[in-house]
Each structure stands twice: as C-alpha cells, then as structure tokens.
Amino acid sequence: MKIINNGAFYINDTVIEKGTNAKETLEKICGKYVNEEVAKKNTISYSILASHNQSNNMENLKIKFDSLTSHDLTYVGIIQTAKASGLEKFPLPYILTSCHNSLCAVGGTINEDDHIFGLSAVQKYGGIYVPPNFAVIHQYMREMVAGCGMMILGSDSHTRYGALGTMAIGEGGGELAKQLLNKTYDMKYPEIIAIHLTGKPRLGVGPQDVALSIIKEVFANGFVKNKVMEFIGSGIKNLSVEYRNGIDVMTTETTCLSSIWETDEIVEEYLATHFRKKDYKELKPNGIRYYDGVVEVDLSEIKPSIALPFHPSNVYTIEEFNMNMKDILHQTAIDCAKQLDTNIDISFENKIRDGKFYVDQAVIAGCSGGTYENICDATDIFTSKQLLDSTINFSIYPSSIPTYLTLVENGIAAKLLKNGVVLKQAFCGPCFGAGDTPANNEFSIRHTTRNFPNREGSKLREKQISYVGLMDARSIAATVLNGGALTAATDIDVIYTKPIYYFDRSAYDKKVKDFYEKGDKEKELILGPNIKDWPEMPELSEHILMKVASIITDDVTTTDELIPSGETSSYRSNPVRLADFALSRKDPNYVPKAKEVQKLEDLRKQSRIQEENSLTIVYEKIKNILGDEDIDINKINIASTIYTVKPGDGSAREQAASVQRVLGGVANISKAYATKRYRSNLINWGMIPFIADFEKDNIPFEVDDFIFIPNLKSKMNNNEENIPAFVINNNSLKEIQLKLQNLTNNEKEIINAGSLINYYKE
Known part of the structure; x- marks a missing residue:
C-alpha cells in the first residue's frame, strides 16, 4: 500500500503524481493537459456535491439531502429537537429503524416505548418505520433506498453507501433536525482522496481484511480526516457489491467525512435484484481527474488480518501475529493498560497454549459482518471439514429479514444450526455492547465495526474487562473450525459455493410502515414515561465563568468514553437521566462536579450568587x-467545561455533547477534534469548541479551577480567533490563550442562542 500526499492526476487507471512531469505524462497519455482546478471537477465527488449544493458557491457548500435515516438510539431525540424547533412534517423521506435497542431488557418498557414513539412520529409527520428485528439500519438503506448519485444523511457514524453510488454522511442528530426544518448542511468543500484499487483479492481474503489494512495506513496520520474517499480503479470490477459494501462501511473508522465509488454493471445488477434498476446510473466520469491525495491498494497483496484492542487501526496480519504473538500481545497489554488508566491486570498470556493463540467467542454481525455473502463464505469454511472439539460460542446475526430468509431457503441456515452456530435477529447490539458480552477476561473475535474499550459490553468500574479483535467473517469461521486457535481463512482448503441470492421483500411489504407524504398532523405522538423534553438551556452571556470538571489526557477520547453505549443508551430519550452516565467509564467524578457547578448557576439565575462565599475571591479577581x-455578577453565566486532547472519535451520537450541556456545560477545550461530527454536535447544543495548544504535562489549570473569559460573546461575534482567558484559583491568577477557529455565522448564532432548539425557536 502506498500513500501519495501531494496530489495526483488520474486517467485510464493511471495515477500521475503532481510535480513528476505530470503535464508531459498527461499529454503523452491523452494528448492534452488539464490544470488542477478543472480536473477536480471531473471527480465523482464534485458532481454529486454540486448537484446537491444550494449555495451556488462550491467553496462553501449548503447541502440538502435526498433522504435521512436514524435508528432507535437517536430518532426520539432528533424528532423531539425538531418538534421543539417548529417541525410540521418530514420534508423528505426519513427512515426510522429499530435495530439498536430492540432487546427490550433494560429499564422495563423504555425501549419498546421508543419504538411506539417512532411509529407514531412517522404517522404524524410522514416517514417510514422499520420495526425491531427486521433490519439493521444500513442494510435496509442498501436494500431499499440508496442509489446512484444520491446523498443520504444518517445519525449513525457508519452511514456509508458509497459502493451503491450514494455519498452518505453520518452526523449528530442536530444536523438531521436541520434537514427536517428545511435547513442545509453547511461545510467547506472537502478534499477528495482517491483510493485506487488494483488487482484481485486472493481466496479467503474478505472485505474486512481490505478495510482494516486501509484503516491501519491512514488513521494515525489523519490522512483522510474529514475528507471524501473516492474509490476508483480496475480492481473494483473484481469485487461484488456486498464485498464493496463491507469495505465501504468501515471507512468511518478512518475518520473520513464520506465515501463514493465508481459504479458499473455489477451495481446495476444488484439494484435490479432489489427491484430498483431505475436507481442505477454509471458513475465513471470521463476525462482527467485530480485528487488531493491517493492511497494505492493492490488487492492481491492484502492478507487476512486482525485488529487488536482497542482500536480498528491496531492491525496485524494473522500471519505476522502468529509468528510474533508474545511480543505483540505484551505490547498490546501495555498499550491497553495505558489507555484505560486502570489497576486491573491486563494480560493475554493465558490465551497462548502450545504456541497458538486461542479465542473464547466469535460473532459475525451488523452492517459490516452480517451480510449474505459473508455468511455464505463463512459457512463453506466452517463446514469444510470436521469441527474440532471447542467450547467457543459462535453467533451470527443476519443483517435483515430478506438476508435471513434466503439463508433459510438455500439451506445455509440449516448447516449452521446443525453445527452449533446460533443464528440471531437483525440487531446492532454486538457492535456497541448490547449483545453477546463476553465473560470477564475473555477474548472475542468479531466481524463488526469497532473494538473500542468496553464496546463489547464489559464495565470497567465494576472490575470487568474483556477484549475484541476485529476480523473478517472468513477467518473467524476458520478460527472456530480450528478449535478457537487463531487461523487465517487462506490456510483452509475450501470450495466457495456462492449460492445465488434472491431478494424477497414480502416481510417489508407486510410490516414496514410507509407514511411518506401521508402524515396526519392530528396524530398524537405517543410518549412513554421515560421520554422527556429537553431541559432549558441558557443563551450565552457576554462574559463566561467556567469551572473545570474533568481533564482527560488520553491521545484520543472516543464518543463511547464521553457517553457509554450498550445498556446505558436505553435511557437516551430521557436527557436528564442519561446525563448521569456522562464520562462514567472515564471519569466518575465528572457528573458530581458538573452538578456542583449547576447549583452555582441556579443561584446566579435567582440573583443569589453573592450568597456563595466560596466565590468571593473569584469575583474579586473578575472585577x-x-x-x-x-x-453585575448575576449576569455572568456559570458553567462547567472539560479538557480533552482529541475528543469525538467513533460514534455520531449527539448525546456525547448533549449530556454535557444538560449538566450545565458550555465548552470543550481541546488540542483538536477527532471528527467534524463531534464538533458539530457541540455547536448544535450551544457549546463552544475551544482549541488550546497545551502539552499533556503542562496544562495550565486543574480540575476545580475557574476559567474566566471576558467579552467572549463580542469577540466571537467580531470573528476574533484568539480569545484571552484567565485561570482563577484561591492562590493565583494567570492568563491563557484559547482559540476559536472557522465558526460560521450560523454556528455563532446557535452558540449565542444557547442551542439549536433555542435558535430555531427565535
């Protein structure tokens, strides 16, 4: 694999690096030269973004999407936000799937109450409702919605349908609420990075192997962060659509903005199989294209791989791992302990027996793993010879009812069941810690999307810990077949039968409720007792007094660490109750400290803050x-803040920001933000995304210190980037510098109003 980071031209499956006699080479190949600005417009990305842009300015995009999608972890909050902001009807197709909290085991009725709310919402506002256990969100969108040239916005970070010619973006709920209110998605024109595929994967190498190899190459260096990955090249024709989908959905783990692929007759056939041939068009622009960077991928060189805890970029080939497992596992244990900052003993040595690494559990599930082709290939491997005695638990979650139905009709399901594999419903649980949680200290191999800390469902605060290694379904099947000893699928002699797939949508026709453009505004939303409105959020004052409630110095802080997934997410429709779990896995002192600050703010709002003797010295210094x-000190908002190095990697869930706001937060202070979507979430909840260039060992404030920012509102509105602030404690006063970067006028107005809800109310 090779990275070209200084730009390149592309023509006739040939990449020509910028500055390497590009002009002469282009003239030799195609008889002409086209400059960068013109060639940029020949990319697939440019054509799709241009056709959806409302601004007539391709530098500053204002996008309107063709459809929206959310799952039951997010759709209640989004609709409640939009309702509070004046929602009358869904102005575009909005698909609500019930695939994240469908176990209905936590908190009594609250999960199913949310599903009932979702159904009542589509009846009232005119949307589409997919009931529990019918399809994971992204499989339904692939089967029924995504098409060539479209743009789709989803409130799940893995909203990726690029292989079907759809540029899809995963964002926080606030951005979907804007679309529901007929507003636009605003951003600078992104850089476009070509992923140039050549060659053909060897038998046994699956889409997860390709995806993990790319993630390893581009995550740590941020090469595609907030950019669009455009898949091009002769290697694409060697991949089925489901194989492409499996690579595409994992592009989220690179921190890119979106993805798009060239389309061909294989995509046309896929859409025709799903009775949607009309949604096909070839996306393969002619002419010379220019890309801001290129990743060269020779598919024939990719080997079966494993991503070790705790990130999809911590990738080794299985061959490399088996040759050096003691050294690799020793370093992994050190890195895990450092990342978790825990006194729990982390060791993998007990997994090594007779020179082999043995796993305890195997799962194939979700939008990345539970597809028809993955399951069929895994079945061929798993049933290719006599299964060794093994206590390993092996579960497979087909990604939709149509997928499950075809597996039943062609006999694949029977083969799996007879061999002890458990087939489960279409459910995203294993991807975020709500299904198949391993036992303490067990190691699970999974074809799912993430292996962040606690993502498998263990609770570190209760001294539980287990681990996930991400692998392709084929090598997972080979490993289980081999008694749990880590095994590459390329080491298994097998004939892949490739049974034909027939899409049967009859279950959808009977159970999916389509009320698009048929909403009844008189219909009442059905609110279970856990579904609560958002609490009041104050507008920004001229001066701000912040108290530091948490300092996290990890290199990256994931969304799951800001607000845990798994069973905690069942409380997502009750903003105040959910907020009690904020940073609970990372800093259990954060919530009580934030609530202490809230009490001060309550006194201020009652004009009683002078009664708080602990602030006497603070106010003297402010004066x-x-x-x-x-x-008038009663006019200075008092709020909490947190410091993190680089927050927001992972999920798009806006709750990572909203819980801080519900607890009285007003800002994050960070060296950088891991994703655009997390920064957008902060802004949409009225929180300020400060930048500060502090080193880990020289942070100029501590937990419980106050930070006073004079004239913040005026400085922000005057587009001042450098913001002086003052750290105050009982012993000292010192000035520091914070920064505000690239805030649009609309973003400033939202922050001034105190939240997106307040902004649209006004």
Missing part, C-alpha cells in the same frame, strides 16, 4: 480583570 467594581 479586577474587567476594571469594573460595579459589574
């Missing part, structure tokens, strides 16, 4: 900073 003894 000195402002040079105003008569300043």
Whole structure:
C-alpha cells in the first residue's frame, strides 16, 4: 500500500503524481493537459456535491439531502429537537429503524416505548418505520433506498453507501433536525482522496481484511480526516457489491467525512435484484481527474488480518501475529493498560497454549459482518471439514429479514444450526455492547465495526474487562473450525459455493410502515414515561465563568468514553437521566462536579450568587480583570467545561455533547477534534469548541479551577480567533490563550442562542 500526499492526476487507471512531469505524462497519455482546478471537477465527488449544493458557491457548500435515516438510539431525540424547533412534517423521506435497542431488557418498557414513539412520529409527520428485528439500519438503506448519485444523511457514524453510488454522511442528530426544518448542511468543500484499487483479492481474503489494512495506513496520520474517499480503479470490477459494501462501511473508522465509488454493471445488477434498476446510473466520469491525495491498494497483496484492542487501526496480519504473538500481545497489554488508566491486570498470556493463540467467542454481525455473502463464505469454511472439539460460542446475526430468509431457503441456515452456530435477529447490539458480552477476561473475535474499550459490553468500574479483535467473517469461521486457535481463512482448503441470492421483500411489504407524504398532523405522538423534553438551556452571556470538571489526557477520547453505549443508551430519550452516565467509564467524578457547578448557576439565575462565599475571591479577581467594581455578577453565566486532547472519535451520537450541556456545560477545550461530527454536535447544543495548544504535562489549570473569559460573546461575534482567558484559583491568577477557529455565522448564532432548539425557536 502506498500513500501519495501531494496530489495526483488520474486517467485510464493511471495515477500521475503532481510535480513528476505530470503535464508531459498527461499529454503523452491523452494528448492534452488539464490544470488542477478543472480536473477536480471531473471527480465523482464534485458532481454529486454540486448537484446537491444550494449555495451556488462550491467553496462553501449548503447541502440538502435526498433522504435521512436514524435508528432507535437517536430518532426520539432528533424528532423531539425538531418538534421543539417548529417541525410540521418530514420534508423528505426519513427512515426510522429499530435495530439498536430492540432487546427490550433494560429499564422495563423504555425501549419498546421508543419504538411506539417512532411509529407514531412517522404517522404524524410522514416517514417510514422499520420495526425491531427486521433490519439493521444500513442494510435496509442498501436494500431499499440508496442509489446512484444520491446523498443520504444518517445519525449513525457508519452511514456509508458509497459502493451503491450514494455519498452518505453520518452526523449528530442536530444536523438531521436541520434537514427536517428545511435547513442545509453547511461545510467547506472537502478534499477528495482517491483510493485506487488494483488487482484481485486472493481466496479467503474478505472485505474486512481490505478495510482494516486501509484503516491501519491512514488513521494515525489523519490522512483522510474529514475528507471524501473516492474509490476508483480496475480492481473494483473484481469485487461484488456486498464485498464493496463491507469495505465501504468501515471507512468511518478512518475518520473520513464520506465515501463514493465508481459504479458499473455489477451495481446495476444488484439494484435490479432489489427491484430498483431505475436507481442505477454509471458513475465513471470521463476525462482527467485530480485528487488531493491517493492511497494505492493492490488487492492481491492484502492478507487476512486482525485488529487488536482497542482500536480498528491496531492491525496485524494473522500471519505476522502468529509468528510474533508474545511480543505483540505484551505490547498490546501495555498499550491497553495505558489507555484505560486502570489497576486491573491486563494480560493475554493465558490465551497462548502450545504456541497458538486461542479465542473464547466469535460473532459475525451488523452492517459490516452480517451480510449474505459473508455468511455464505463463512459457512463453506466452517463446514469444510470436521469441527474440532471447542467450547467457543459462535453467533451470527443476519443483517435483515430478506438476508435471513434466503439463508433459510438455500439451506445455509440449516448447516449452521446443525453445527452449533446460533443464528440471531437483525440487531446492532454486538457492535456497541448490547449483545453477546463476553465473560470477564475473555477474548472475542468479531466481524463488526469497532473494538473500542468496553464496546463489547464489559464495565470497567465494576472490575470487568474483556477484549475484541476485529476480523473478517472468513477467518473467524476458520478460527472456530480450528478449535478457537487463531487461523487465517487462506490456510483452509475450501470450495466457495456462492449460492445465488434472491431478494424477497414480502416481510417489508407486510410490516414496514410507509407514511411518506401521508402524515396526519392530528396524530398524537405517543410518549412513554421515560421520554422527556429537553431541559432549558441558557443563551450565552457576554462574559463566561467556567469551572473545570474533568481533564482527560488520553491521545484520543472516543464518543463511547464521553457517553457509554450498550445498556446505558436505553435511557437516551430521557436527557436528564442519561446525563448521569456522562464520562462514567472515564471519569466518575465528572457528573458530581458538573452538578456542583449547576447549583452555582441556579443561584446566579435567582440573583443569589453573592450568597456563595466560596466565590468571593473569584469575583474579586473578575472585577479586577474587567476594571469594573460595579459589574453585575448575576449576569455572568456559570458553567462547567472539560479538557480533552482529541475528543469525538467513533460514534455520531449527539448525546456525547448533549449530556454535557444538560449538566450545565458550555465548552470543550481541546488540542483538536477527532471528527467534524463531534464538533458539530457541540455547536448544535450551544457549546463552544475551544482549541488550546497545551502539552499533556503542562496544562495550565486543574480540575476545580475557574476559567474566566471576558467579552467572549463580542469577540466571537467580531470573528476574533484568539480569545484571552484567565485561570482563577484561591492562590493565583494567570492568563491563557484559547482559540476559536472557522465558526460560521450560523454556528455563532446557535452558540449565542444557547442551542439549536433555542435558535430555531427565535
């Protein structure tokens, strides 16, 4: 694999690096030269973005999408936000799937109450409702919605349908609420990175192997962060659509903005199989294209791989791992302990027996793993010879009812069941810690999307820990077949039968409720007792007094660490109750400290803050900073803040920001933000995304210190980037510098109003 980071032209499956006699080479190949600005417009990405842009300015995009999609972890909050902001009807197709909290085991009725709410919402506003256990969100969108040239916005980070010619973006719920209110998705025109595929994968190498290899190459260096990955090249024709989908959905783990692929007759056949041939068009622009960077991928060189805890980029080939497992596992244990900052003993040595690494559990599930082709290939491997005695638990979750039905009709399901594999419903649980949680200290191999800490469902605060290695379905089957000893699928002699897939949508026709453009505004939303409105959020004051409630110095802080997934997410429709879990896995002191600050803010709103003796010295110093003894201290908002190095990797869930706001937060202070979507979530909840260039061992404040920012509102509205602030404690006063970067006028207005809800109310 090779990275070209200084731009390149592309023509006739040939990449020509910028600055390497590109002009002469292009003239030799095609008889002409086209400059970068013109060639940029020949990309697939440019044509799709241009056709959806409302601004007539391709540098500053204002996008309207063709459809929206959300699952039951997010759709209640989104609809409640939009309703509070004036929603009257869904102006575009909005698909609600019930695939994240469908076990209905946590908190009594609350999960099913949300499903009933979703059904009542589509009846009222005119949407489409997919009931529990029928399809995981992205499989339904592939089967029924995504098509060539479209743009789709989803409130799940793995919203990726690029292989079907759809540029899809996963964002926080606030951005979907904007679309429901006929507003636009605003962003700068992104850089476009070509993923140039050549060659053909060897037998046994699956889409997860390709995806993990790409993630390993581009995650740590941020090469595609907030950019569009455009898949091109002669290697594409060697991949089925489901294989492409399996690579595509994992592009989220690179931190890219979106993805798009060239389309061909294989895509046309896929859409025709799903009775949607009309949604096909060839996306393969002619002419010279220019890309801001290129990743060269020779598919024939990819080997079966495993991503070790705790990130999809911690990738080794299985061959490399088996040759050096003791050294690799020793370093992995050190890295895990450092990342978790725990006194729990982390060791993998007991997994090594007779020179082999043995796993305890295997799962194939979700939008990345539970597809028809993955399951069929895994079945061929798993039934290719006599199964060794093994206590390993092996579960497979087909990604939709149509997928499951075809597996039943062609006999695949029977083969699996007879061999002790458990087939389960279409459910995203194993991807985020709500299904198949391993036992303490067990190691699970999974064809799912993530292996972040606690993502498999263990609870570190209760001294539980287990581990996930991400692998392709084929090598998972080979490993289970081999008694749990880590095995590459390429080491198994097998004939792949490739049984024909027939899409039968009869279950959808009977159970999916389509009320698009047929909503009844008189219909009442059905609110279970756990579904609560958003609490009041104050508008921004001219001066801000913040108290530091948490400092996290990890290199990256994931969304799951900001607000845990798994069973905690069942409380997502009750903002106040959910907020009690904020940072619970990372900093259990955060919530009580944030609530202490909320009590101060309550006193301020009652004009009683002078009763708080602990603030006497703080206010004396504020008056000195402002040079105003008569300043009305009751007009200065008091709020909490957190410091993190790089927050927001992973899920798109806006709750990672909203829980901080519900607890009285007003800002994050960070060196950088891991994803655009997390930064957008902060802004949509009225929180300020400060940038600060502090080193880990030289952070100029501590937990419980106050930070006073004079004239913040005026400085922000005047587009000042450098924001002086003052750290105050009982012993000292020192000035620091914070930064505000690239805030649009609309974003500033949302922050001024205190939240997206307040902004649209006004």
